[in-house]
Amino acid sequence: MVAGSMQTAERSRTLRSELEERRLEHRATRIRLVLAAMHRIADRHDDSVPMPLRSSIDDFGRELAAIEDRLGRIDGRSHHVRAA
16 A cells, blocks of 8 residues: 555656646746847847846846746756857
């Protein structure tokens, strides 16, 4: 019984890790799309990028870096920011 309980706990832990990884990967993809759109908008400004837009780009960039760091810790992979 103890061996069976340990196997069940291990499967549960693995499933939790997989679900968390998928959730984080989905979030990272959405953030990359938002960042790409923000960069396109910023590129349309000839003289200067409005401060709220610049701040939002920085904020989303930090959030993406944090998510990629967490993903890297889940399975030892190295996640890098993809070009938007």
